[in-house]
Amino acid sequence: MVNEHLLNGVMFVEIALLVLAVGVFFTHGLWLFLNHRRVLRLTETARESLARLVTRGTINVEDIELLRQLRHDVQVTVFLETSRNLTGSGKERLRFVAHEVSLLDRARKLCESRLWTRRLRGARLLSRMDVTDPIVVKLLADPNAAVRAQAAEWAAAQPSAAIISTMLTMLADPATQARFAVQDALLRMGTMIAEPLAAFLETHTGQPAESGMRVAGAIGSAAFLPAANRFSADEDVSVRVAATNLLSAIGDVSSAERLTVLLKDQDLRVRAAAAHGLGRMRHWQSGSQLAECLRDSAWQVRREAGLALRAIGAPGALLLRRALKGDDRFASDMAQQVLDLPEAAAAL
Amino acid sequence: MNDLLTAAVNQILIKGQFVVLVYFLAVNGWYLVLLVSSLVEMRRHMLLIADESRHLLLSSTLSPSISIIAPAFNEEATIEASLRALLALQYPSLEVIVVSDGSKDRTVEVLTERFDLVPVKTIYQQRVVTKPVRALYRSATYPSLVVVDKENGGKADALNVGLSFALGELVCAMDADTLIEPDGLQRMVRPFLFGTDVVATGGTIRVVNGSEVKFGRVVKTRVPVNPLAGMQVVEYLRAFLFGRLGWNRLGGNIIISGAFGLFRRESVLSAGGYLHDTVGEDMELVLRLKRFSYERGGPGTIAFVPDPVAWTEVPESMKVLGRQRDRWHRGLADVLWRHRRMLFNPRYGVTGVFVFPYYVFVELLAPVIEAAGLISLALGLAFHVVDWSFAGLFYLTAYGLGTALTAFTLILEDVSFHRYDSFRDRALLFWWALLENLGYRQLTVYWRLRGLLKFLLGRKDWGAMERKGFQKPVGAVGTH
Known part of the structure; x- marks a missing residue:
């Protein structure tokens, strides 16, 4: 019913695919294992060399040579992990060594690549090393958003x-x-x-x-x-x-005045933000307006007003307690909840 | 007359076999497209995250705030370790809301003792109708911890209550037996920072069985020796790494695992929260969010992060696994039925034209077609209507190609995250990948068919999920 050739063909293709998959999977595993051991060994040696160069401040040609001949990925790893923990003159020396081993030149070349993935790598490297270079400024206008974002991260330090x-x-x-x-x-x-x-x-x-x-x-x-x-x-x-x-x-006087006006804004998000702001400023003078907000139709506003009253201290607590006995159930419930809150949870 | 009937039956069997064969070819062909798509997506992702400084996100005051909603049902033994692991997650603006869903044990008492809880007046803004809240607690030690004690109403109800209390811009819904990676939230939040259209993100969930867990964290990943758990490891890898990642590239994800998902809070609330009367509430919510984005506008992208962000314990007994798969399939059928008007509807873009039909014809109906194929093959062989060479071709097409695709998924995992690094784990993974076609897959067909039948009969029960638990101290906030 089925052509034997067809069956054999399908079987052959599937076996070939499976053998290929098994081969790739286990070979990759073996490569990962060997590579990991080698990278560990290289990283350890490179760390020692880099630490000597950065801490002693004297140039040891052998160490420079060792770092220069390192595998690119290991070189990047070692420089980046060291860079995280250095500032000031230590970082300056690190940049000097990176320049000597051509790491920075390579990063600059990557920044000029036509492929956005390479430009991203280049920008990341220069950024993590805090290198001042006009080439990264250009990347602030890069067509790729990820590259622009990376360049912006770099700019934070420049x-x-x-x-x-x-x-x-x-x-x-x-x-x-x-x-x-x-x-x-x-x-x-x-x-x-x-x-x-x-x-x-x-x-x-x-x-x-x-x-x-x-x-x-x-x-x-x-x-x-x-x-x-x-x-x-x-x-x-x-x-x-x-x-x-x-x-x-x-948080100055005039902004507090404006915030008090905003407590009556038509949008609840603005009113809630204004109440929150007054609480953050501990603006006890606006206590009565905040107490009024406990009767607001919006839950968020009532909550922020309650928290703000709690934040402004004794005058606020007094107003909250007064609200407990008031005729507005919503205001009274909110006041009760805010007063119940432990100190840590009530902080704004 | 008898001869005519026999001839007709023979014809049906033969033609039916060919239809099934073509179906399998088409499905495996589509899987191949998904695999290629996921390869491209994975490469792009790996390039994007290489040497990335995620710690910047950690210290930025501009990062969106996240509320984790952790439903808990009778978790007195595990709740402390689970909650400590959640409170220790690496994220700058985090709120943790534990919702005790009518626990009958000492869950709330344990929380009160260990986390310094004090009761506060129970008022909140109820934006979704839920079962009543019995009590509300805040911690005197952990300002970001909120504990809600409510009447039992199921996982969806507990999540809805959590939504009412959440203050974060984003909410993280988690499931029973979920362990979150320490930097899981940082990885999951990335799509929200990078796109305004993102409404939800899901990440890769891995199987924790067999791995070493300490203080709510996976410290050593291992492939389980238990066959059922082992084959589920392979299944999970396939589902996440080439299923969802592949769809991500094609712009059509509609599933986020209930075990761990991150959502825009306002969008979820506007959509009405989780539905109570479905067993597929996770998928239903995602599909509803997607549908509303087409109908009402607003964010609608469902992003998938391939990074392994969370771990879940899978069933190791046939009974429990069967119940789970049955429920999953019932949920799928229910959700697709509820949103049936999206099928082939161009108004819903890629989702309506490609994704929805895929879920109907491949995910939902696959067990029906697979069972029909297997039964007619057995009948055909018994009545000498089909020969053994056809049976061989059928099996190779149906399962052999699938195994090859699974093998390539394992390679995809290996070249990207390579969490299973020992020779033993590799060998076991491959072994389970080969073995799953000999019985396990046929069992899942049976369970899914049972689920479909129950859906048609209108059954909506969850069935109990028994968990073996991790090595002590155990680590998951969970439910039901």
Whole structure:
């Protein structure tokens, strides 16, 4: 019924496939085993050489030669793991050695590759070694989002005016991955981005402004106050929420005043953020407004108001206890829950 | 008349055999496409994560907050170790919500004693209808720990209660017997950072049986010697590494394991949370989220992370495994039936045109066709309608090609994560891959057929899942 040739053919193909699979699987296993042992041995020797070069500060030609002749993957592993634990002059010496063994040249070449995967590897290497190189700046405008994100990670340790300016424009990056990396990098640069970021917020709106405010919120400088005030009246709810969070991060008298106004915003997310912010600031002067928020129609607002009252200390506790006896059951229940919370869980 | 009838039966048997043969060829051909797709995806993934500094994510205040929802039912013996492992997960903004689903043992008392719990006023924003909550506790030592004691309502109900208490942007739903890798959440959250359209992510779940577990962590991976567990290791690898990863590349994942999945909280709540009246609540939720993304707009990508992020204990007894597979298949049938209007519907894009039909014709109906093929082959041989050479061809096409594909999945695992590194483990893996076609696979066909039949009869029971437990201290928050 079935042609014998067909049957034999199918059988032959399947046996061949299986034999091939078995061969590849076990050969790969053997290779992994042998390679692992070899890599371990090489890594150990390389670590010792690199440690000598980095700690003594004197150049030992033999050590340099040993590192130069190392397998590329082992070389990268050893340099990267050492790099994690070094700063200042130690890291400087590490970079010098990396340069001597041509590791940095190779990374630069990778950055110029036409393949995005290689550019990513190159950027990662230069980034982890904290190498200042204009070639990575170019990668901030790379067509691939992963490469741009990696370049942004590198930029966190290179906070020059030009780089900060480029990074700020990247807050409008269409790729979430790159945008996240840029925000994170700007945040790591710290207070030195306060002024340029404030200027950026003055001239931008919408999503870039929202991204910028998230970064600004983590810095909390008073330089952002005009922008925070302006955006707290924005039409877009998520922008208003970001502005409210920024106001609470700034935490001065005028931002507290604005937050008190925002407790009456039409959107519950803004009201909740404002209550949270006032609690974070321990702004006891707004206690009565917060107590009023315990009667809010939105659960989130009531909860944030309750937590805020608890955070502001004795005056807040007094208002919470008063709410317990009030005629509003929702306010009373929330006050009870907040008062029941252990200290650790009530912290904002 | 008799001759005519015999001739007709013979014709049916022969033609039926050929139909089944072509079906197997088509299915294995599609599997090959999935395998190639997963190879491409895996290579891309490995290049992306090589030398990546995930620790940056750990320290970033911009990382999305995650609420882990851990349903627990009569877990007094394991809850402490499980919860300590969860609280020690490496993630910057983490909340852990343990939902005791009407436990009849001392689960809540153990938690209260060991985690310094204090009762607080039980009010919360109920956005999904659930069984009543009996009590709410907060820890005086662990600010991110929330414990909810509720009336028994099943896993879906417990997860829905957890959703009402969760404050994180993302919620992580986990299953019984799940051990999460310390950096599992960091790996799982990546797709959310890299795309605004992502609504849920799932990761590779591995089989923990046979491996060494200490303090809720897998410290040494080993392939189990128990045949049932061993063959499930191979099955899991195949399902995750070339099934889901392959679909990931083709843009059509619709399954996230109930053992461990990460979801956008707001999307899950807007969709109405988990359904109570299905045994396939995990798949149902994912398919509903996907469907709503087409109907209402909003995020709809179901991303799959190939990294091994969690471990689960699989049944080692035929009875329990049979019940599990029966339930899985009933769940699949139920979910596909509920969302049947997606079938071949271009409104639902790739999901409607390719993925849904695949799940209907390959995943759901495979046991029916496979059983029909095996039965008619046996009859054909008995009545000398088909010869042994045809039977050989049938077997080779149905199972031989499958074994070859499984073998390539093992290679895929080996070149990517190579968690099974000893010669013993390799040999065992291959052995189980070869052996699964001789009886085990036919058993799963039987169990799945039973599930299909029960679905048609309207049965919705879960069946008890007995767990052997890990080496002490045991490690999983679980349910039912």
